[in-house]
Structure formats: C-alpha cells, structure tokens
Amino acid sequence: MGQPAGPAAREGTRIAFPEVAVTLRVNGASTHLALDTRVTLLDALREHLALTGTKKGCDQGACGACTVLVDGRRVLSCLMLAVTCEGREVVTIEGLSEDLAVRPLQEAFVRHDALQCGYCTPGQIVSAVALLAEGRAESDEDVREFMSGNICRCGAYPNIVAAIRDVASGSTDALV
Amino acid sequence: MRSFDYSRATAVGEAVATVAADPAAAFLAGGTTQVDLMKDGVLAPARLVDITRLPLRYVHHGQDAVHVGALTSMEELAADPVVAQRLPVMREALLLGASVQLRNMATMGGNLLQRTRCRYFRDLTCPCNKREPGTGCAALQGVHRMHAVLGTSEHCIATHASDVAVALVALDAVVHVQGPEGERAIPLTDFYLLPREEPNRENVLRHGELITSIEVPLLPANARSVYLKVRDRTSYEFALSSAAVALVVRDGVIREARVGLGGVATVPWRAGGAEDVLRGARAGAEVFQSAAQAAVQGAIPHRDNAFKIELAKRTVVRALQTVSDKAS
Numbered sequence: 001m002g003q004p005a006g007p008a009a010r011e012g013t014r015i016a017f018p019e020v021a022v023t024l025r026v027n028g029a030s031t032h033l034a035l036d037t038r039v040t041l042l043d044a045l046r047e048h049l050a051l052t053g054t055k056k057g058c059d060q061g062a063c064g065a066c067t068v069l070v071d072g073r074r075v076l077s078c079l080m081l082a083v084t085c086e087g088r089e090v091v092t093i094e095g096l097s098e099d100l101a102v103r104p105l106q107e108a109f110v111r112h113d114a115l116q117c118g119y120c121t122p123g124q125i126v127s128a129v130a131l132l133a134e135g136r137a138e139s140d141e142d143v144r145e146f147m148s149g150n151i152c153r154c155g156a157y158p159n160i161v162a163a164i165r166d167v168a169s170g171s172t173d174a175l176v
Numbered sequence: 177m178r179s180f181d182y183s184r185a186t187a188v189g190e191a192v193a194t195v196a197a198d199p200a201a202a203f204l205a206g207g208t209t210q211v212d213l214m215k216d217g218v219l220a221p222a223r224l225v226d227i228t229r230l231p232l233r234y235v236h237h238g239q240d241a242v243h244v245g246a247l248t249s250m251e252e253l254a255a256d257p258v259v260a261q262r263l264p265v266m267r268e269a270l271l272l273g274a275s276v277q278l279r280n281m282a283t284m285g286g287n288l289l290q291r292t293r294c295r296y297f298r299d300l301t302c303p304c305n306k307r308e309p310g311t312g313c314a315a316l317q318g319v320h321r322m323h324a325v326l327g328t329s330e331h332c333i334a335t336h337a338s339d340v341a342v343a344l345v346a347l348d349a350v351v352h353v354q355g356p357e358g359e360r361a362i363p364l365t366d367f368y369l370l371p372r373e374e375p376n377r378e379n380v381l382r383h384g385e386l387i388t389s390i391e392v393p394l395l396p397a398n399a400r401s402v403y404l405k406v407r408d409r410t411s412y413e414f415a416l417s418s419a420a421v422a423l424v425v426r427d428g429v430i431r432e433a434r435v436g437l438g439g440v441a442t443v444p445w446r447a448g449g450a451e452d453v454l455r456g457a458r459a460g461a462e463v464f465q466s467a468a469q470a471a472v473q474g475a476i477p478h479r480d481n482a483f484k485i486e487l488a489k490r491t492v493v494r495a496l497q498t499v500s501d502k503a504s
Contacts, residue, residue: 017179037182037224040211060212064277073251073280079211080281083182084204084226127277134276148411149275 020083026051027095035082042066044082045092053093053122057151064150067123068092074130076149093122102129108163116154124150128164137168178220185225188232188354188388194225196356196384203227203386205247205286208278213291216298218307232285232388235259240394246285246387250340251276253284262394265401265420269343272405275412285387287338288351288367292378292442294323294334305331306375321480322414325488326441328476332371334442335414341444343403343420346436349392355385364390368443378443396432399424400499405438406491415439417487419495423454430454430463435471435496440488447471450492459500461493468492 018037023030026049033048042059045051045068057065059078066078069091096102105128108114115121127150131137136146143161152160185191195201200222204210213219232245235256242258253259254270273279273287296302296314303312315323315333323333341364349364367379381387395401401422407413418438424431433454437445449470457463468489475485 018181020182037180038177060215061208061278064275067277074277075281076208076277079208081182081204081207081211081224084184084207084228086184130276145411146276149277 022083022086024049024082024085024090025088026090027092027098033082037081037083039082040078041068041070041080041082041085041090042077044085045077045090051092051094053097055119055122057120057123062151063120063123064127065120065123067126067150069126069130072133074127091126093126096126096129104167105129105132105163108166109160112159112163112166113156114159114163115152115156120150120152120154124152124160128160128167131164132168137164140165143168177214178217178222180221181223183223183225184229185227186229188230188386191225191227191230192354192356192384192386194223195386198223199383201225205283206249206281208274208282208286209290209293210286213293213298217300218298219291227386228283242392242394244284244390244392246389247283250274250279250282250284250287254279258394262397263343263347263392263401265395265403265422266340266343266347266392268403269339269405269418269420272403272418273339284340284390288341288344288364288387288390289379289381290338292332292334292336292371295319297334306334306371309374309376316478319480320478322416323478323481324440324442325475325477325481325484326437326445326472327370327443329371329375331373332375332442333478334371334375335439336368336441336443337414338444339403339405339415339418339438342418342436342438344390344392345444345446346420346422346434347392347395348434349390351387352389352391353381353385354388355382359388361391364444365446371442395422396424398426399432400502401434402495402498402502404491404495404498406487407439417484417491419488419491421492421495421499423459423496423499425459425500428458430457430459433467435467435492437471437488437492440472440475440484447492449473454496459496461497464493464496464500465489467496 019034055065057063061079068077202221204224204226232247234245236243250270297304302314324335345364351362403420405415405418415438420436422434433451435447435450450467453467453470471492
C-alpha cells in the first residue's frame with residue numbers, strides 16, 4: 001500500500017515513464033527534482049517550482065510569453081527541456097523583481113501604459129532586460145526588431161517601445 | 177509527446193556511438209524545431225542524446241575561412257567581428273531569422289538540420305509523404321501560398337525555412353561530420369536532397385552522423401554582399417522570398433558572382449544559372465534582369481504561390497542592385 005505514483009499507477013497499469021534527477025538553479029536557489037524527461041523548463045518552473053510569473057502562451061515557441069534568462073541569455077522556456085538545464089543559471093521574472101535594476105523598466109511600463117491584459121508583460125520585461133544588456137535599444141527601429149519575439153495580442157507595441165526607449169535613454173522619472 | 181530516454185554526452189565519439197547504436201535515437205541540440213515537433217507528435221524519438229555540452233561551441237578564424245563549431249548559436253556567430261567584416265551576407269541572414277530568443281537557443285548545426293516543413297507535415301490528420309511516405313501530399317491541393325516553386329515534386333512542395341543556409345550555399349560552405357565510420361566533409365551544395373520518392377530524407381547524413389563544424393570560405397576582400405528577405409511581416413517571419421547575393425565588380429565588370437534563393441525552394445537554393453549570366457558581364461539593370469530570369473528557371477507554380485516566381489526575380493534584382501550600388 002504505497003503512495004500513489006502518478007496517473008499510470010492509479011489506473012493500475014505499470015507503465016514507467018522515464019524520470020531523471022535534475023538540479024535546477026533558478027533565481028539563485030537550487031532545487032532537486034525528479035522529472036519526467038518530457039517536462040519543459042516552462043512547466044518545471046510553473047508546476048514544480050510554483051514560479052507562475054513566467055507565462056504559457058502558445059507553448060510552441062511563437063509568442064515569447066515564456067521568455068526567461070538562461071546563463072544570462074534570453075530564451076524560450078517552452079522549447080527547452082528542463083533536464084537540459086542542469087547546471088545552468090535560470091532567471092525568471094520573479095528573480096528580476098528582486099533586482100533593483102529592473103525597477104525603472106517596470107515603472108516605465110506603468111508610466112507608458114505598455115500593457116492591457118498583461119499576460120505577455122513578464123515575457124516583455126525579461127526580454128527587454130536582455131535587450132538593454134545587449135545594447136540594442138538605441139533606436140525605436142532596433143527595439144521593434146529585437147523585441148519582435150515577444151507578441152502582444154492587445155497591440156500595446158507603441159507604448160512598449162516608448163517604455164523601453166525611455167529607460168534606454170536614461171529618462172527614469174520616478175513613478176508619481 | 178511520446179516518452180523518451182535521455183542522456184547527456186560528454187564526448188563526440190560517445191554521442192555518435194550512442195545514437196548510431198539505436199535506430200530510434202536522435203541528437204538534441206538547441207531543440208527549437210525538434211522539441212516543437214515532438215510536442216506535436218510529428219517526431220517521436222525513443223532516446224535523446226543531449227549534445228549541448230560537447231566542445232563544439234567556437235568560431236575559429238583561418239586564413240581563408242571561418243570554422244564554426246556546430247553548437248555555436250546563431251546569435252554568437254552573428255556577433256563575430258570577422259563575420260561582420262568579411263561575410264556580411266551571412267550575418268544579415270542570421271539576424272533576419274527567427275527572434276533573438278530562438279537565435280540564442282538554435283545552434284548552427286541544428287539550423288542546417290531543421291526539418292523542411294509545412295502545416296500539413298505538422299498536422300497528424302493530414303496525409304504527408306514526408307511524415308508518412310506514400311500517403312500523399314495535402315499541400316498540393318491545400319493552402320500552399322507559402323510553399324516552394326523550385327525543387328518541388330508531386331511528392332512534396334514544402335519550403336526550406338532557413339535563411340542562413342541560403343547564404344551558406346552561396347558561400348560554398350562545407351559541412352564537417354563525424355559518424356560511426358569516421359569523419360567526412362560534404363559541400364553544402366551536395367548536402368540537401370530534393371524531395372523525390374523519399375521526401376522524408378532531406379539530406380545525405382546517415383543515422384548517427386553528427387555535424388561537428390561548418391567551414392565558411394571568406395569572400396574576397398573586395399566583394400560586396402547582401403541578404404535580402406521579403407516577408408509578410410517586418411520581423412520574426414519566414415521569407416516569402418529571399419536572396420543571398422555577393423558580387424566582385426571591377427571596372428564595371430562582374431568578376432565573381434554568388435546567388436542563393438530562400439523562401440521559394442525545397443532546399444537552400446544555389447542559383448548557378450544566374451551566376452553564369454552575371455560572371456564576366458557588365459553590371460547593370462539588364463543583366464540583373466537576365467540573371468533573375470535564370471535564377472527561377474524551371475520554377476513550377478501552384479494555385480496560390482505563382483506570385484513567388486515574380487517576387488523571387490524582383491528580390492534577386494533588388495539584391496544585385498543593392499550590392500552593385502555599394503560597389504560603385
């Protein structure tokens with residue numbers, strides 16, 4: 001009479017899906033997990049680590065809502081298998097929130113009304129943090145081009161561009 | 177997604193041996209196409225061998241060529257200073273592909289091996305000779321505005337999606353591979369297979385062979401090159417038509433010419449006929465038109481994609497004009 005070991009066991013079948021031991025280092029903290037090999041980094045973050053700031057939009061690499069930083073580079077967590085992230089440094093929107101450097105960007109998004117529903121916003125912010133670090137926010141055209149991997153269904157693009165340009169040009173007026 | 181076993185390779189020989197020993201095994205690098213197609217159930221390897229920790233992530237600068245480790249990301253290669261200076265056509269093609277996030281993940285070896293695919297390939301409810309040989313091609317009578325006009329057959333008309341591969345075929349790049357029987361070098365122009373009786377076979381690699389590096393000969397210092405991509409959206413979209421073009425023009429005469437086409441063919445397309453028209457001719461609008469005509473020689477339109485033939489010609493002319501203006 002052991003503990004239930006997943007849906008297959010509960011149904012009385014004995015199909016063993018391959019699991020692997022993975023140590024994920026996310027936002028500076030390490031967690032040991034036993035994951036089905038199919039689990040994406042996105043699902044590991046949301047379902048296993050309760051970090052739901054990273055959003056699942058299309059789940060097929062087309063929308064950018066799931067953008068996180070891995071070893072300092074922006075990537076799509078929905079197309080990355082969690083098991084391949086062993087030993088990598090993952091930073092999510094929650095991790096950035098503790099970093100004061102992201103504050104001006106968050107404030108600029110609010111100031112410029114750079115969102116409506118807000119579902120894409122965590123991905124936009126993570127992507128924009130990387131964009132600024134890459135030095136690619138020198139013009140509106142560059143911001144549009146190098147943020148094109150982040151889709152906004154509400155169409156807040158003009159305000160997103162304005163918010164990022166504001167931060168890039170050093171205008172960091174405090175939020176009133 | 178079908179369940180699979182996972183292992184992480186620490187040496188090239190080990191990775192090759194592991195995949196070669198198991199017909200249902202596959203390499204995993206950036207995963208941007210592979211994981212996506214696995215989610216759709218189109219690909220269902222029983223074993224994935226993660227090669228991302230292999231020491232194949234580098235750009236070496238030789239006298240006459242750059243040697244690109246197969247695990248170098250698209251963004252890393254685009255940031256290389258020698259590439260920017262001597263291979264602008266490749267750099268532009270890299271930066272016009274996908275998005276920054278995808279280019280950070282996607283490796284150069286994986287880019288060359290991305291599946292030639294269309295919506296019917298991804299849709300398990302539709303016949304597709306590439307996914308299930310012998311079932312037919314749903315695209316022939318279906319929605320095929322994005323599909324190919326060059327290198328097609330009655331078996332498959334899916335377009336090869338890579339931008340950088342178009343630049344690389346024009347640049348005479350060479351693919352270095354390691355397999356269970358040793359190493360070999362394959363010119364990229366001989367690497368891809370047209371969709372004939374077996375459209376599921378897209379290149380000459382044998383099971384277990386791994387791309388280890390890509391050798392890209394430098395253009396002559398006096399060459400001018402450009403990658404022009406025409407698409408429905410300004411950014412983050414596949415090409416409707418693209419052209420990778422390089423010219424060496426001296427005293428108004430074209431001494432060397434390279435032309436590759438993307439977005440219109442089943443494989444990255446080297447337009448040798450166009451190069452023959454250009455080489456030795458005086459640079460100008462007329463010869464550019466003739467070259468464009470030669471570039472689409474043999475094109476076969478279908479109901480919704482006939483516009484691509486004229487679009488490809490105009491893309492070639494515009495690209496040639498652009499480098500010609502730069503050169504003068």
